[in-house]
Amino acid sequence: MAASGKIKHLVVLMMENRSFDHFFGFRKGVEGLKGTEFNLLDPSKPEGVDNPAFHVGTGAPYAVSVGQGPGHSVNATTTQLFGGKSPGGKPLNDGFVRSYHTELTVADKVPHPSLADLGVCMQSFESSRLPALNQLADEFCVCDHWFAEVPGPTQPNRLYLHAATSGGHALNAWSLSFDLRTVYEQIHDAKLSWATYEHDANEVRWFSRLQRYKANFKSIDAFAGDVKAGQLANYVFISPRMLSKGDQIVNSQHAPHDVRYGEILIADVYEALRANAKVWQQSALVVLYDEHGGFYDHVAPPAAVNPDGLDSPTPKDPSYAPDFKFDRLGLRVPAVIASPWIPKGTVCTKQLQHTSVMRTARALFGIQGSLTKRDAKAAAFDDLFSLKAARTDTPKKLNRPPLPNQPAASHSLHPGNRTLDPLQHGIVLGVNHATRSTQPDNPPAELLPVTQTEASKFVTARTKAHFARL
Numbered sequence: 001m002a003a004s005g006k007i008k009h010l011v012v013l014m015m016e017n018r019s020f021d022h023f024f025g026f027r028k029g030v031e032g033l034k035g036t037e038f039n040l041l042d043p044s045k046p047e048g049v050d051n052p053a054f055h056v057g058t059g060a061p062y063a064v065s066v067g068q069g070p071g072h073s074v075n076a077t078t079t080q081l082f083g084g085k086s087p088g089g090k091p092l093n094d095g096f097v098r099s100y101h102t103e104l105t106v107a108d109k110v111p112h113p114s115l116a117d118l119g120v121c122m123q124s125f126e127s128s129r130l131p132a133l134n135q136l137a138d139e140f141c142v143c144d145h146w147f148a149e150v151p152g153p154t155q156p157n158r159l160y161l162h163a164a165t166s167g168g169h170a171l172n173a174w175s176l177s178f179d180l181r182t183v184y185e186q187i188h189d190a191k192l193s194w195a196t197y198e199h200d201a202n203e204v205r206w207f208s209r210l211q212r213y214k215a216n217f218k219s220i221d222a223f224a225g226d227v228k229a230g231q232l233a234n235y236v237f238i239s240p241r242m243l244s245k246g247d248q249i250v251n252s253q254h255a256p257h258d259v260r261y262g263e264i265l266i267a268d269v270y271e272a273l274r275a276n277a278k279v280w281q282q283s284a285l286v287v288l289y290d291e292h293g294g295f296y297d298h299v300a301p302p303a304a305v306n307p308d309g310l311d312s313p314t315p316k317d318p319s320y321a322p323d324f325k326f327d328r329l330g331l332r333v334p335a336v337i338a339s340p341w342i343p344k345g346t347v348c349t350k351q352l353q354h355t356s357v358m359r360t361a362r363a364l365f366g367i368q369g370s371l372t373k374r375d376a377k378a379a380a381f382d383d384l385f386s387l388k389a390a391r392t393d394t395p396k397k398l399n400r401p402p403l404p405n406q407p408a409a410s411h412s413l414h415p416g417n418r419t420l421d422p423l424q425h426g427i428v429l430g431v432n433h434a435t436r437s438t439q440p441d442n443p444p445a446e447l448l449p450v451t452q453t454e455a456s457k458f459v460t461a462r463t464k465a466h467f468a469r470l
Helices: 020-024 074-082 096-107 115-122 131-139 154-163 183-189 220-228 260-275 355-365 373-377 422-434 452-469
Strands: 009-015 038-040 053-055 141-143 194-198 217-219 235-238 283-289 335-338 346-348
Touching: 009 154, 009 260, 009 355, 038 096, 053 115, 074 096, 096 115, 131 260, 131 283, 131 335, 154 183, 154 355, 183 194, 183 235, 183 355, 194 220, 217 220, 220 260, 260 283, 355 373, 422 452
Parallel strands: 009 235, 009 283, 141 346, 194 217, 194 235
Antiparallel strands: 038 053, 141 335, 283 335
């Protein structure tokens, strides 16, 4: 049976900001770490007392305790790849600690970060500490050459997943909507179904061409029920929780937040699919990460084709937007693909990237035509569904890490009462701007929410009211 006849449901869960080596660097059977890799604080100078070496290891913390985590802008990533020099020649991936030192001291205002704090960006997780993701990799397929589309932050990479371009934006342009053709329109035009499931923020909502498809945007609470009822769409995108509220803690795995909550989300999505045998036998689950988040990876990203001739900065960008021609991919990110049609323990070594998802969707569903030059060139992974019969030995449940005890929701230390990190602040600004046409009480920026609980309520309420009035 051809792969196109096996998979009727392609489910994509995109998590946040982790590199391949950070999650899978010491996993056996992949192109991971030797254990001898290191960065110097200043890669342009020899090692010494004032210029120590920071070696890779397995001491990654579940949550970053000092600052907001490593930088991952285009400029920060350039430092990480080229050691602080301008891009040119082969990247040595020797500037991660240097970049993190700048992030901590300048952006986070930590005047004297410790060596342990600086070394966080070089650390990996032991497989036992990420049991759900590693069990999926054990049972199905891990991809060790999956690259982000942009060597930069969250939003451009997520735009590429949906539209095969960021419209020339190489930074988080939260206050913009995007008039770009997406994979969802290709699915719709082929008379197939699509849906997104959200916890709070959902970047797909802000593609202007998709806002008329109101019924396609669903709460994550509906996902398991849709699977159980056999009503799962052909193409599904799931966005994680970006804001904490009550017992609902950020599960995106974006630093500095605790990655264990993301493990629970991964397990929940898989187990919901696995609970309906008929749906599961026609499904593939792709768990991937939007970008590397400033965490170390030793593989140099390859060259890439500019999708549409648009470069950064665009006329709509702020003055600090980086110069970038979209001619290089981002760093490797974790990517796991689960399906009963994949042989157990598969390692996919070919070059893949975010636009490989839409390329594969079109191959599976018999859809012709690319969106841009980028997805036209991307490789598909439909060849991974190679078994002649669906497996019956796939686990019904995944291993999960124990979660930390959280203080009461009223306590000042509860995550919901903490101030917004830069990503969360950008999301709130973006929702405020995107909904102003339908909201008569649009607050000025200085009156926007400042805690995660307030922001969660604001994002949810504003989004619901906006789409109700369209």
